[in-house]
Amino acid sequence: MTTGAWRRGATMPYPxxxxxxxxxxxSIYVSGGLLGNQGIIHGSNHGDNQDENRESxxxxxxxxxxSRVWEKRASMSIARFSHRLATASxxxxxxxxxxxxxxxxxxYDSRTDHWTRLRPLLIGSFNYGxxxxxxxxxxxxxxRRWSDGQEVIMKSVLEYDxxxxxxxxxxxxxxPLTGTECTLLPLPD
Numbered sequence: 001m002t003t004g005a006w007r008r009g010a011t012m013p014y015p016x017x018x019x020x021x022x023x024x025x026x027s028i029y030v031s032g033g034l035l036g037n038q039g040i041i042h043g044s045n046h047g048d049n050q051d052e053n054r055e056s057x058x059x060x061x062x063x064x065x066x067s068r069v070w071e072k073r074a075s076m077s078i079a080r081f082s083h084r085l086a087t088a089s090x091x092x093x094x095x096x097x098x099x100x101x102x103x104x105x106x107x108y109d110s111r112t113d114h115w116t117r118l119r120p121l122l123i124g125s126f127n128y129g130x131x132x133x134x135x136x137x138x139x140x141x142x143x144r145r146w147s148d149g150q151e152v153i154m155k156s157v158l159e160y161d162x163x164x165x166x167x168x169x170x171x172x173x174x175x176p177l178t179g180t181e182c183t184l185l186p187l188p189d
Contacts (some may be wrong), residue, residue, distance in 0.1 A: 010063055013070050018056070022085040024092055024110055028063040029073070031094060032056055032080035037062060055095070056081040062185075074113045078104055082126060088162050089136035093118075098126045105160070119165045121123070129180030136162045139170075142177030153178045 019033025034056060056079035062071050070124050082098035092108040094115075103124035106115045121140075123129070130175025139161040144151045153176035 003169060010070070013061065016057075018081040018098070019087040020080070020083050020094070022092055024087045024090075026065045027110075028065070029060060029085065029092055029108075031060045031062070031085055032058070032083055032097070034081055037078070052104045073110075074108070074115055076108075077106055077115050077117055084128075084130040084132060086132040087137050088132045088138060089160070093131060093138060093160075093162065095138070095140070096121065096124060096126060096128070107162075117166065121158070121160075121167055124127065127178045127180075128154075129177070129182035131182040131184050133184065138162065139182075141180055141182060142173055145176050 015036035016030070016033040017036050017112070019030050021028060021030045023029070043085050058075040058079045059077060060073040062073050063069075064071065076094055078094075078097070080094060080097040084095045085094045086095070092110070093105060094108070095105045096103065103122070105120065105121035107116045107118055108115050123145055125140070125143035125145045129141035131139050131141075133139060140156075140158040140160070142154050142156070144150070144153055155173040156172045157173060158167055159170045160167050
């Protein structure tokens with residue numbers, strides 16, 4: 001943005017919330033979420049319909065930055081809401097979610113337009129932070145999980161090795177953390 005100001009970008013084909021997005025090559029990918037309609041959010045806790053219309057989406061949309069066109073891509077194998085997408089080593093990874101199986105992940109190959117299920121996380125979580133590392137591995141920070149019918153905020157930092165399809169805990173945060181957004185910020189030497 002050469003003007004240093006926000007400006008309106010591409011309009012989504014329809015309103016969504018609880019979706020995830022990432023960039024791969026010259027495209028923005030948007031996946032999952034719940035449909036919103038004219039300012040009314042389906043499945044929200046506002047109004048009489050509470051969970052009546054709650055149905056997460058498997059759909060994936062691609063916004064090509066050159067052609068400036070939205071296209072549908074292959075759907076994820078699992079409908080997801082409040083999940084995360086990350087780009088690593090030329091693939092897109094869809095991790096976990098809020099209402100769906102908390103442990104499941106899958107990888108999208110844009111060259112073949114195909115999703116592949118990967119090794120699930122042993123203890124599922126939601127409302128975590130995630131970042132893609134230069135190595136191609138993904139880090140998951142904190143989040144919440146269910147334990148004996150209660151939500152527990154976590155202190156773990158987990159690493160997903162995208163080449164070996166393997167999870168491991170690499171450390172504990174100083175205190176529990178939830179609802180976090182993360183990014184990698186390279187600093188000059």
